[in-house]
Amino acid sequence: MYLKEYINKLKTGNFLDEKKWLDQNAILETISEEIPGSGTEEWKNFRTNSIKETSWKVLVESSIKQNYLKKEQHKLPNSICFIDGHYSLEASSLRKNSDINIFSLSDYIYKNPEFKSTLFNKPSDYAENRLSGIKDKKPTYFISLNSLLSSGTVIEVEKAKNISETINIIHSFSNIDSEIVINPYIIIVCKEGSKVSFQEISQNVESWNNTFKEIFISKDSNLTFSSLQERISKGIKTSSINCHIDENAKLNLKVLNRERSKEDIRVFLNKENSIANISGIILSNNKDESDVFCKVTHKGQASKSDQKWRLISAKNSKTAINGKICVNKNAKGSDASFYSKSLLLNRKATSFSKPELEILEDDVKCKHGASFGEIDNNSVFYMQSRGIKKKDAIILLIHAFINEIGLDIEDDSELSKNLIDEFFNQINESNSLYE
Amino acid sequence: MLEIKNLSVSVQNKTIINSLNLKIERGKKVAIMGPNGSGKSTLSNVIAGKQGYQINDGQIFFNDINIFDLDPEERAAKGIYLAFQYPVEIPGIANSSFLRTALNSIRKYNGEKDLNTREFLEECKNLSKKLNLDTSFLSRDLNTGFSGGEKKKNEIFHMLMIKPKLCILDEIDSGLDIDALKVISDGVSEYSNENNSLLIITHYQRLLEYIKPDEVHIFNEGKIIKSGDYSLVEKLEEKGYQEFV
Ligand SMILES: Nc1ncnc2c1ncn2[C@@H]1O[C@H](COP(=O)(O)OP(=O)(O)O)[C@@H](O)[C@H]1O
Ligand SMILES: [Mg+2]
Numbered sequence: 001m002y003l004k005e006y007i008n009k010l011k012t013g014n015f016l017d018e019k020k021w022l023d024q025n026a027i028l029e030t031i032s033e034e035i036p037g038s039g040t041e042e043w044k045n046f047r048t049n050s051i052k053e054t055s056w057k058v059l060v061e062s063s064i065k066q067n068y069l070k071k072e073q074h075k076l077p078n079s080i081c082f083i084d085g086h087y088s089l090e091a092s093s094l095r096k097n098s099d100i101n102i103f104s105l106s107d108y109i110y111k112n113p114e115f116k117s118t119l120f121n122k123p124s125d126y127a128e129n130r131l132s133g134i135k136d137k138k139p140t141y142f143i144s145l146n147s148l149l150s151s152g153t154v155i156e157v158e159k160a161k162n163i164s165e166t167i168n169i170i171h172s173f174s175n176i177d178s179e180i181v182i183n184p185y186i187i188i189v190c191k192e193g194s195k196v197s198f199q200e201i202s203q204n205v206e207s208w209n210n211t212f213k214e215i216f217i218s219k220d221s222n223l224t225f226s227s228l229q230e231r232i233s234k235g236i237k238t239s240s241i242n243c244h245i246d247e248n249a250k251l252n253l254k255v256l257n258r259e260r261s262k263e264d265i266r267v268f269l270n271k272e273n274s275i276a277n278i279s280g281i282i283l284s285n286n287k288d289e290s291d292v293f294c295k296v297t298h299k300g301q302a303s304k305s306d307q308k309w310r311l312i313s314a315k316n317s318k319t320a321i322n323g324k325i326c327v328n329k330n331a332k333g334s335d336a337s338f339y340s341k342s343l344l345l346n347r348k349a350t351s352f353s354k355p356e357l358e359i360l361e362d363d364v365k366c367k368h369g370a371s372f373g374e375i376d377n378n379s380v381f382y383m384q385s386r387g388i389k390k391k392d393a394i395i396l397l398i399h400a401f402i403n404e405i406g407l408d409i410e411d412d413s414e415l416s417k418n419l420i421d422e423f424f425n426q427i428n429e430s431n432s433l434y435e
Numbered sequence: 436m437l438e439i440k441n442l443s444v445s446v447q448n449k450t451i452i453n454s455l456n457l458k459i460e461r462g463k464k465v466a467i468m469g470p471n472g473s474g475k476s477t478l479s480n481v482i483a484g485k486q487g488y489q490i491n492d493g494q495i496f497f498n499d500i501n502i503f504d505l506d507p508e509e510r511a512a513k514g515i516y517l518a519f520q521y522p523v524e525i526p527g528i529a530n531s532s533f534l535r536t537a538l539n540s541i542r543k544y545n546g547e548k549d550l551n552t553r554e555f556l557e558e559c560k561n562l563s564k565k566l567n568l569d570t571s572f573l574s575r576d577l578n579t580g581f582s583g584g585e586k587k588k589n590e591i592f593h594m595l596m597i598k599p600k601l602c603i604l605d606e607i608d609s610g611l612d613i614d615a616l617k618v619i620s621d622g623v624s625e626y627s628n629e630n631n632s633l634l635i636i637t638h639y640q641r642l643l644e645y646i647k648p649d650e651v652h653i654f655n656e657g658k659i660i661k662s663g664d665y666s667l668v669e670k671l672e673e674k675g676y677q678e679f680v
Contacts, residue, residue: 377486382523384507385483385516386533386593387541396536400527400576 003056003181007032010148018106019148023122027144030123036138042128043139045320045352046262046291050236051208056181058149059084076201076415079168080155085184085211087153091172099161100196105152105187119187120147120214120242126266139293142264143240146212150185157221159191169200173209178234181208188213190221190249197224201415205235213241217249219271226254228416229261231423237261247271247300255280256416258423259288259317267296269303269334279308279405283423284317284349295324298364302333308405309340312398313349314427320352325368329360338368343401345375345427395424436461436601436632437482442493444474444481444657451477453657454492459601462629466643467636468668469654470676475636476520477657479605482634483517484510497601511537512544514600518590518607524578530589531559531573534596541597562595567618583610591622602626603634608642620645640668653679 007028010016015024037048080102081091087102094100109115120126123144127135157163171184182205190196202209217223229237237260245251245268253276257263267276276296284290296305311319323338342351355368375394383393402420437459444452451474459465469475481488482495484507495502502510525533539549559573566588578586587607594602604623608616624646627633635648643651643665651668653661653676661667661679671679 376523379523379525381480381483381485381507382519382525383533383537385485385511385519386537386597387508387511387544388537389508389540390506392536392540396528396533397525400525403527 001058003058006058006149016148018151021109021116021119021121022147024148026122026124027148030137030141030144031148033138033141036141040136040138042264042293042322043262043291045318045322046289051238054179054208056208057177057179059180059182076168076170078165079170081170081172082153082184082186083172084174084180085150085171085182091170094167095165098167099158099163099194100167101156101158103154103156105154105185108154108156108187118216118244120212126242139264142210142238143212143242145181146183146185146210146240149181150183150212152185152187154187154189156189157191157194157196157223160193161191162195163197166197166199169198171200171202171205171209171211173203173205173207173235175204175206178207181210184209184211186211186213188215188223188225190215190217190223192218193220194218195222197226199226199228199415201228201230202237203230205232205237207235209235209237209239211237211239213239215241215243215251217243217245217251219246220248221246222250222252224252224254226256226416227263228256228419229258230419231258231426232260235260238264240264241266243267243276245269245271245274245276245303248273250275251277253278253280254416255282255292256419257282257290257292258419259284259286259290261290263292263294265292265294267294267305269296269298269300269305269331271300272302274300274303276305278306280310280321281402281405281420282309282311282319282321283314283420284312284319285314285423285427287316289318289320291318291320291322293322293324295326296336298325298327298331298334298336300334301331302335303331304335305337307338307340309338309353310402310405311340311342311351311353312345312401312423313342313351314345316346316348318350318352322352322354322356323368324356324358325366326358327361327364327366331361332363334361334363335365337366340370341401341404342370342372343374343398344372345398391428395428398424436463436498437634438496439482440494440496442481442495443491444477445489445491446477446487448489450491451488451657452481455658457652457659459632459634461632463650464627464633464635464646464648465650465652466648466668467634467652467654467659468638468640468643468671469636471638473655474657475638475654476605479517479520479603479634479636482510482603483507483515508540509544511597511599512541516594516597516599516602518587518594518602518604520605520609522578522581522586522590524576524580526576526579528577529574530577531556533577534559534593537593538597558596562592565618566592566595566622567614568592584612584615587611588615588619591619595622595626598626599631601632601634603636605636606638607635608637608639616642617645640672643668655680 123137123140127137340353353370439457442455
């Protein structure tokens with residue numbers, strides 16, 4: 001069914017019974033408007049023409065091939081798999097007694113009715129305040145669409161459990177139709193005192209992947225979440241992450257984004273001593289864009305946030321990071337920092353970085369900065385003079401550039417290392433380093 | 436080992452090296468002394484193969500091979516080593532892992548197999564002790580946040596690990612205290628033998644008191660203006676560069 005047709009059908013009254021917690025009218029209003037593009041501050045670095053110009057279809061449940069999963073693509077143990085955005089028990093390989101529970105969102109809400117009020121349910125809660133006084137709901141277009149179209153899967157980490165082995169979340173796409181919008185919607189709930197680490201990987205999608213993750217980190221719990229993007233050659237990815245962090249709880253968010261992707265991250269430090277450490281790598285090649293909007297809101301006292309970004313643009317591509325820090329009144333003793341570094345590998349490559357502050361409390365510490373540069377010829381010569389080939393020296397320097405933010409890609413994750421190597425091979429093959 | 440014939444180099448149409456002739460025999464320690472801005476670093480860089488210089492005339496032979504046909508890394512693999520006047524800071528790469536990459540790259544070029552990691556680390560530790568460097572500097576990022584003295588010691592540390600045939604030391608003595616100078620010159624003297632050669636480039640005589648050179652050239656405006664033995668150093672000490680210019 002065509003997306004437009006579906007939206008019209010919902011508008012004329014056929015509301016989704018199982019999605020009663022959503023303010024469906026408000027959501028329909030938001031997604032009936034035009035898809036945000038360069039006119040919207042948060043989207044100005046990402047071309048949405050190709051999304052606007054396509055007549056998108058939505059998937060009908062029955063057409064999903066449950067058995068589709070190219071096992072050879074990633075043989076990752078301890079995994080939770082999603083096929084075209086739907087949880088697949090058959091494809092998953094989560095350890096038994098893993099202290100992790102998986103529910104459909106409607107089941108979870110049935111069991112925990114109070115959960116409704118914390119979920120995303122209406123766009124105005126996430127609207128951006130404009131200087132003109134207008135509350136702009138446009139930036140919530142993609143979460144609105146996702147929350148309406150997707151049934152949602154909840155991953156719950158049990159109370160006080162410390163899970164040592166990383167859990168992989170894998171998204172596979174059947175790519176049966178290049179004009180389908182796919183909406184993986186994952187809700188992660190870390191119960192009090194738990195500790196867990198997830199690594200999410202999206203495999204090559206050839207249509208439109210509109211992912212939405214809502215993450216709840218309860219009191220005293222600790223979540224490490226790595227979101228890794230494989231190269232997208234044909235498709236497009238829009239992705240949103242909302243993180244809600246409770247008292248003494250900590251989020252380590254690691255992001256690796258590639259071209260043809262737009263990520264929208266919202267982190268809410270809700271209580272005293274809520275902590276978020278965000279480190280991200282944004283890579284782009286050819287004529288494409290990779291754009292991230294990241295907004296951290298300090299609500300709790302002594303809450304801390306730290307953002308470190310590394311951007312690499314090759315060829316004619318563009319990378320962008322828009323980092324917004326909001327400190328609410330009474331979030332005393334908060335500490336926020338944002339730092340980005342961009343590396344341009346070619347004359348025509350561009351990068352954009354914009355730290356933005358909205359501080360309503362006096363008793364805060366806030367640091368921010370952005371730098372831009374090219375590969376340093378003196379460093380290359382220094383390495384060559386020690387016997388390292390020019391090409392290898394450049395690759396080493398790019399690795400070093402990324403290593404600085406301590407994603408621990410050397411020993412931590414074989415996968416993120418492979419993804420970065422793949423990017424290097426690609427820019428190396430095309431000799432785009434020397435243009 | 437090294438023969439420079441009638442070399443003229445300019446940068447942005449300004450002549451920096453002017454019809455220079457210089458020969459360094461195997462097993463010899465040769466010093467070039469010259470005032471600031473006389474073209475000493477330019478000469479070192481041109482021998483090591485840095486881009487961005489205009490070579491107007493002349494040739495450089497290293498063991499009878501014209502090195503203008505070789506990339507800097509090929510010159511390194513053949514045994515030319517340059518200790519930088521200003522070593523480059525490279526955050527994000529550990530000193531020892533950089534050195535291992537460099538050594539393996541040179542070995543690959545020369546058809547040898549990769550280093551044994553344990554032996555490599557063992558040698559690193561022994562050498563750093565000798566150079567009075569804390570072993571933590573092996574895991575620190577390359578030259579990043581190193582003090583002036585540590586950077587210079589690290590250049591010598593790399594040299595002693597790489598074991599080149601021709602060592603060019605570009606003002607290795609500048610900004611060093613007496614202790615560091617002693618440690619460095621001991622390391623260099625110990626390394627020097629009848630099979631390798633040293634080109635010591637300096638502004639001051641201090642270092643040369645420790646590493647007694649066999650030949651001394653006084654260098655000004657891209658040219659050798661006087662040559663002699665160690666006694667020339669003493670003469671320069673007394674009279675200063677003005678006497679020779
Ligand atoms: N890349 C360059 N661009 C412009 N001028 C240069 C460059 N490199 C060296 N020079 C000039 O060449 C001269 C010699 O420099 P250098 O070789 O560094 O001298 P030294 O090492 O003897 O102090 C100086 O006048 C310096 O300004
Ligand atoms: Mg110099």
